[in-house]
Amino acid sequence: MEITLTHYLVLAGLVFLTGMVGFVVRRNALVMLMCIELMLCAVNIVFAAFSRLHGDAGGHVFVLMNFAVAASEAAIGLAILVEIYRRRRTVNVDDLKTLME
Amino acid sequence: MEGLLFWFCGSLLLLGGVMMVVQRSAVVSALWLVFAFLSAAGIFAVLGGTFLAVMQVLVYAGAIMVLFLFVIMMLQGPVMDGERRLMHPALWPLIAAPPAAVLIMLAGFLRGDRMVGFAGAPAPGFGSVVQVATLLLGRYLLAFELISIILLVALIGALAVGRGERKLPWK
Amino acid sequence: MDILTALLQGLPGFGGMSDQGLFITGAAVMATLMFTVMALCAIVFTWMERKVAGFIQSRYGPMRTGRWHGWAQAVADMLKILGKEDIIPAEADKGLFVFAPLVVLLGSLLAWVAVPWAPGFVAADLDLGLFFIFAASSMVVIGILMAGWASNNKWALYGAARGAAQMVSYEIPLALATIPVIMHVGSLNTQDIVIAQQGGIWHWFILRDPFLFVAFWMYFIASIAETNRGPFDMPETESELVAGYHTEYTGMRFAFFFLAEYANLFLVSLIAVFVFLGGWWSPIPGLDFAPALTFVIKGILMVFLNMWVRWTLPRVRVDQLMYLCWKVMIPVTLLCIVGSGILMITSGAVG
Numbered sequence: 001m002e003i004t005l006t007h008y009l010v011l012a013g014l015v016f017l018t019g020m021v022g023f024v025v026r027r028n029a030l031v032m033l034m035c036i037e038l039m040l041c042a043v044n045i046v047f048a049a050f051s052r053l054h055g056d057a058g059g060h061v062f063v064l065m066n067f068a069v070a071a072s073e074a075a076i077g078l079a080i081l082v083e084i085y086r087r088r089r090t091v092n093v094d095d096l097k098t099l100m101e
Numbered sequence: 102m103e104g105l106l107f108w109f110c111g112s113l114l115l116l117g118g119v120m121m122v123v124q125r126s127a128v129v130s131a132l133w134l135v136f137a138f139l140s141a142a143g144i145f146a147v148l149g150g151t152f153l154a155v156m157q158v159l160v161y162a163g164a165i166m167v168l169f170l171f172v173i174m175m176l177q178g179p180v181m182d183g184e185r186r187l188m189h190p191a192l193w194p195l196i197a198a199p200p201a202a203v204l205i206m207l208a209g210f211l212r213g214d215r216m217v218g219f220a221g222a223p224a225p226g227f228g229s230v231v232q233v234a235t236l237l238l239g240r241y242l243l244a245f246e247l248i249s250i251i252l253l254v255a256l257i258g259a260l261a262v263g264r265g266e267r268k269l270p271w272k
Numbered sequence: 273m274d275i276l277t278a279l280l281q282g283l284p285g286f287g288g289m290s291d292q293g294l295f296i297t298g299a300a301v302m303a304t305l306m307f308t309v310m311a312l313c314a315i316v317f318t319w320m321e322r323k324v325a326g327f328i329q330s331r332y333g334p335m336r337t338g339r340w341h342g343w344a345q346a347v348a349d350m351l352k353i354l355g356k357e358d359i360i361p362a363e364a365d366k367g368l369f370v371f372a373p374l375v376v377l378l379g380s381l382l383a384w385v386a387v388p389w390a391p392g393f394v395a396a397d398l399d400l401g402l403f404f405i406f407a408a409s410s411m412v413v414i415g416i417l418m419a420g421w422a423s424n425n426k427w428a429l430y431g432a433a434r435g436a437a438q439m440v441s442y443e444i445p446l447a448l449a450t451i452p453v454i455m456h457v458g459s460l461n462t463q464d465i466v467i468a469q470q471g472g473i474w475h476w477f478i479l480r481d482p483f484l485f486v487a488f489w490m491y492f493i494a495s496i497a498e499t500n501r502g503p504f505d506m507p508e509t510e511s512e513l514v515a516g517y518h519t520e521y522t523g524m525r526f527a528f529f530f531l532a533e534y535a536n537l538f539l540v541s542l543i544a545v546f547v548f549l550g551g552w553w554s555p556i557p558g559l560d561f562a563p564a565l566t567f568v569i570k571g572i573l574m575v576f577l578n579m580w581v582r583w584t585l586p587r588v589r590v591d592q593l594m595y596l597c598w599k600v601m602i603p604v605t606l607l608c609i610v611g612s613g614i615l616m617i618t619s620g621a622v623g
Contacts, residue, residue: 003107004218008148010207011111015118015137017200022122024196030127030173034134037165038118041141044157048148053219057232060150061241064233067160068248072255074165078172079259085176128421132368135414155400155407163410167440170417174433229399230460 008049016042029084029091033077040070103147110143127173135166150228302395306384314534317575319346324579353530356523361424364520368422373521373528375415380535382408387542388462390552390563401462402454405543406447409498412532413439416517419529423520431516434506434590441597442497442504448605449491452484452612453477453547466551476550483611488548490605492577495540497593499533502582506590541574542567549574 019038026032044063051059081091088096117137124130138161146154226232237245319334323341326333338344360369385408386401388394398404413436420432454460456477457468469476478488497504508516518529545551549570552563560566588596 002218003104006217007107007111008144011114011144013203013207014115015141017203018115018118018122021196021200022118025122028127030169030176031121031130034121034131034169037161038121038134038137041138041161044153045141045144045148048145048150048153051150051228052148052223053217055224055227057150057228057236058240060153060228060233061236061244063145063150063153064156064237065244065248067156068252071160071165072251074168075255075259076262078168079263082172082176083262091176129365129368132414132418151400152403155403159403159407159410162414163407163443164440167413167417167436170414170421171433171436174417174421174429230403 005049005053008045012042012045012049015039015045027092027094029081029093029096030078032093033074033081036077037070037074040066040073106143106147110140110147113137114140114144116140128170131166131169131173134169135162138162138166148228149223152228152230152233299395306381306395310381310384310531310535310538313538314531315346315350317534317537318349319343320572320575321579322346324576325583328580328583350527353527354524356526358523358525359520361520363424365422365424368418369520370525372415372419372422373525373532375418376412376532377415377528377535379409379411379415380532380539382411383539384535386462387539388466388546388551389567391467392463393564394463397463398461400460402450402460402465402543402547405462405539406443409536409539410443412536419521420517423517425520427515428517428519431508431519435500435517438497438500438504438506438593441594442494442601445490445597445601445605446494446498448602448609449487449494450543450547451605451609452487455609455613455616456480456484462546466546466553469550470553470557472553472557473550473555476548476553478548481612481615483608483615484548487605487608487612488544490601490608491544491548493596494601495544496578496581497597499536499540499578501537501578503585503587504593505582505587506593537575537578538571541578542571544574545570 016039019035019042022035022038023032026035044066047059047063047066051057084096085091090096114137117133117140120133121130121137124133138157142154142157142162145151145157319342322345323333334342334345336342336345337348360366383405385395386398386405388401394401416435416439417432420428420430420435423429453465457465459465473479477484479485496502500506500508508518518526521529545567552560552567554560554566
């Protein structure tokens, strides 16, 4: 069977879904951040697939931008988590509910 | 050939993603995510983006995931207390419902007549470093420069947040 | 690869093969060749390392095994390592423990694919050659972190954390130092980089302009740190951490780390040779009768320089290591890029 754009989109959808479910199910803030990275990766696949469809490498440029955004997000997110861990001795999101009470 | 590579890399990517979510240990999760990102690099290569594929390995597997692993190893033991037990069974359908709906929607797309094929093989030089660089420093120059500001802000932000209680040199 | 497939076609019995069959056979031959070279260089370089260390410290080094200057000592050591008991600690994460040495070895093996040994003789003639080498060798860091974590030993974990921090940091000046050369060549292909240096020692990139000369030494310092060798051997400081991330490893698995370490040493030396030191071209124009031999000899000289540094300088502290990388080497390499670019424009090399 020939591989079409739809195949790539469905694959990206499934990967995004995995990341989304993981984000909801996991309680470890570090793993939740990793799930966000996985969702960003799914978005990148869509960019690359449409880039191939139109024969225009503009999509690749946006994937590169996405890499930079993902790197910044990981750097800041991890810095915040390290700081939270220093103060509260946990990165479990169930224990971090000061604003809720 | 393209089909074979797509199924191979795609299934490995999904396997990596699912294993990341399922594994209790954060370190093992992160290693499965590295695996998923390497498979995603394979998908980029199948799509003609060789430069992207190498970038994916260099940036994700070589830098971002190393940062993650580093922080996980610094902060905690293999499995957190909160993740030893399963979630409350009453919550399971609530979590499963939206993905199931999306899956059914996606299945609708896979009917033969609705598929959008690619128009032949990509042009020679598509996705090469020269083409991407020309676009990056031409049509998308402003975005390229703005990204550098985002990275700078992230750098300073991470330093400011991670500094902790230590005094700043000028205080 | 092309030369190899052409050669195979000429052999009796291979003439009737399909293109794909030829490609696969060629790839298999190339992979075997690469692995043999890697294993050989580990053996030769351990002997060389001990002899160089002995010479620098005014002693003999191995002298007995194999009569002539103890040449068989490294072979004997290898046999001893392979004969040792394979131990997996009871508290270790078994899957990761077994897998980690393979990842380290894979990272350093993959990078060898794009090394240009001689004109047309390269395992994979990639457009992204140099970039691919850096990406592939960044996998080594993941393997080191895996090894340190799976060992379930605090010294191993400290060693792995130090190693990862050091390698991720020094990858940046390592890659930045090669950028002026890429600007001169206008291509990342490893063959193109060497071809651009034809015409004697004055055309090698190290002597093209002053900024490239500085960039070469920056590359050299970063490459020492990248291979975790002294004076930057923080991951395995014997006096602080027992042996770093491979403390718990024995037998064959330890041999993998050992092999990867020396393969990496030779790899970074070969990169220095083909990026800055003219690759397979001899210093005197017109004397290029044995390109691959010239290339390997230059690589061995670079390895010697590496060993000389290791056995001469004292080990630095971790904070000094990071200071050197982020506050000295990265600014200097960035300056090299800008300076080299300005020189290119003023000399009219680019429009």
